[in-house]
Amino acid sequence: MIKKVTFILFLFSFSFTSNAQILTIVNTETKEQLEQVTIFNKETNDYVTTNGKGQADISDFKNTKELEIRFLGFKTQIKSYQALEKNNFLVKLTPTILRIDEIVISATKWKQKKSDLASKVSIISPKEVELMNTQTAADLLTVSGKVFVQKSQQGGGSPMIRGFATNRLLYTIDGVRMNNAIFRAGNIQNVISLDPFTIEETEIIFGPGSVIYGSDAIGAVMSFKTLSANLSLDDETLITGKAITRFSSANEEKTYHADFNLGYKKWAFVTSLSYNDYGDLKMGSNGPEEYLRNSYVERQNNQDVVITNKDPKMQVPSGYTQTNLMQKVRFKPNETWNFEYGFHLSETSSYSRYDRHLRTKKGDPRYGEWSYGPQKWMMNNFEINKKGASSFYDDVTLRLTYQKFDESRISRDFNDNGRETRTERVDAYSTNLDFSKSLSRKSKLFYGAEYVYNDVNSNGVNTNIDTNVSVEGPSRYPDSNWSSLGIYASNQYDFSKKWVLQSGLRYNFYSLNATFDTTFYPLPFTEAKINDSALTGSLGLVFRPKEDWLLSANFSTAFRSPNVDDVGKIFDSEPGSVVVPNPDLKAEYAYNTDISVAKTFGDYLKIEVTGFYTNLKDAMVKRDFTLNGETEMMYDGELSNIQAIQNAAVANVYGFQTGFEAELGSGIGFSSTVSYQKGEEELDNGDTSPSRHAAPWFGTTRLTYNANKLKAQLYADYSGSVAYDDLPDSEKAKDYIYAIDGNGNPYSPSYLTLNLKTSYRFTDNLLISTGLENITDKRYRPYSSGIVSPGRNFVISLKATI
Secondary structure, three states, rough: HHHHHHHHHHOOOOOOOOOEEEEEEOOOOOOOOOOOEEEEEEEOOOOOEOOOOOOOEEEHHOOOOOOEOOOOOEOOOOOOOHHHHHHOOEEOOOEOOOOOOOOEEEEOOOOEEEOOOOOOOEEOOOHHHHHOOOHHHHHHHHHHHOEEOOOOOOOOOOEEEEEEEEEEEEEEEEEOOOOOOOOOOOOHHHHHOOOOOHHEEEEEEOOOOOOHOOOOOOOEEEEEOOOOOOOOOOOEEEEEEEEEEEEEEOOOEEEEEEEEEEOOOOOOEEEEEEEEEEEOEEOOOOOOOOHOOEEEEEEEEEEEEEEEOOOOOEEEEOOOEEEEEEEEEEOOOOOOOOEEEEHHHHEEOOOOOOOHHHHEOOEOOEEEEEEOOOOEEEEEEEEEEEEEEOOOOOOEEEEEEEEEEEEEEEEEEEOOEEEEEEEEEEEEEEEEEEEEEEOOOOEEEEEEEEEEEEEEEEEEEEEOOOOOOOEEOOOOEEEEEEEEEEEEEEEEEOOOOOOOEEEEEEEEEEEEEOOOOOOOOOOOOOOEEEEEEEEEEEEEHHHHHHOEEEEEEEEEEEEOOOOHHHHOOOOOEEEEEEEEEOOOOOOEEEEEEEEEEEEEOOEEEEEEEEEEEEEEEEEEEEEOOOOOEEEEEEEEEEEEEEEEEEEEEEEEEEEEEEEEEEEEEEEEEEEEEEEEEEEEEEEEOOOOOEOOOOOOOEOOOOOOEEOOEEEEEEEEEEEEEEEEOOOOHHHHHHHHOOOOOOOEEEEOOEEEEEEEEEEEEEEEEEEEEEEEEEEOOOOOOOOOOOOOOOHHHOEEEEEEEE
């Protein structure tokens, strides 16, 4: 088989290629060559993108009357091929903050204009990330100003979007789903496995995305596109790359990154390596005293000792390290075929779950230790793309992917010699086949199929730390597998230049098989089997009465099938409660409506407003449960109330996102965005409680300056408060992470931080970036977070490029 593949690739390497016509695109102000600019052929819907030298081959677009040249943060230009030829195939793009018609991929997995989409999509460009200098991929999501991120510890980040979070949000990397069978309803931190330095672009689709992406895509889809391997478009070898070092004062961060691209005409290689070292995180000086870390536990002479913290603002323990590696290989024998292999590897050190270290029991710390073991993620992704008109497709992409997830939990009670280690491994295999086909000048069809298989292995070990003797302990999950097979179709129909109709359907079959070990817990069953299906759809309408108006309405449904975490785990969800397996779960369904309006006023102002409403039925929630007729059981030496995940609730979430962007002239811009969401969840007794993952209102306001070599941004991040009466019932029991109001009840205070970021390009190859975050040294903890956010933080980084 290998010999056959090698022979085929050898034949491809001799395929005929036409003489290239190279278009170069630069920034009007800085003359910087712009990478990843899209040149879009409106007549055929074909496109090319520029490489690291700002170059693209447009030979196939000869005699085209309208080529759209689009790049996020720059004014779109529409040129004919002849006009480009007259200008010696050089295009200069002018920066702008007004964006209404960017090119996006995530909505259908194929490039489309954002103004043709009924769904709300937000794009985070590499230039924005470069200026903001975010530490992790979780922090990167906050750059949009439209994503609220919860953190239980420094090594984490769990997005909350439109009242949903965790396994009701979907992550994709290069078109491949990252969600696996043990993504839980509690806060997760898998997004930090992604390296921000390798992310070429981030797109967030707000609302359901199940038609294209299947299970879990209820609140949003977060799509990350990583660095591409760029080919050379002439006889010279294309060599590009960058090296970055960064320091942050609040956690004494030391980060080092390098990536390198080597491109030939048919082969290209890109390698990336990053290392992050984060110390304990220091909080601010001005805020609730309840947040201070006055003491911590240290192991001395074979016993746990409570140590007085010399600096109560230092959150001990919270530091960790992380290493990321990426390698891509690309082979493009001709204009028809493209082959790309991508390898990703991420591994953290062990890191403490900070909020668990805040819990107490009878006046003493609850735990002597509680940490996550190294979080490891590996992905091998082989992608084949073929262009060329046929009866069934214009473009087709096949993705074959294998991912491996390793994680563990290590805990030990205060002054107890019994350490419990629970280790999980998931082997995730997936195959995606996606097609696009222009049925006519007005109609385009996107369709495909996806198969996903997850194999879950879990084990438990109990160790006596005095004798170092280990014995088998209960596992967190049963040994199990989860699979999903889906087919979908989506159509875009342009009635006219003013009206666009979008529709889509997906049929999905899913199954789960689990085998339970009853050695440690008296479960009344030994296996669970689920075989079921789901049908979801979407219908959207876009109306553009004028070029400066955009109105859209979208109705869509989504589903989340029960996974291994829902069906099979045993864990302590909150003080005094334990969650046990429930093999009788079925899928939950969401029904969503969006209405959006966008208006631009000349070249100086854009306003956007989106309203949404989502109804979640058969929601999987924790409820009181009986096991063998009992309502309580011993768990970790404590008599605990028995609960289980059940299809026992209806939830409703509604809200809006609004914002504006203004260009004030002379390189000055002003923008602001605010998100508001309100969620209610049905309780056991028929009453309602605020939804746990409906964040308080939040937003960002920015004042920017961009002129030649200097960029600067002064911005404020802010969030509303959550009073005790408005806290979800599950949060009221976590008084150890909240401030205390005048009545002695926990609540989440509002906050506002003021921040400044700057970058200066000394030469074409050298950029220095600085930042001063939380200038007023505010001590604040975002809603539901376990760790307090950084205090005043000085950031400096140096970037060198070739």
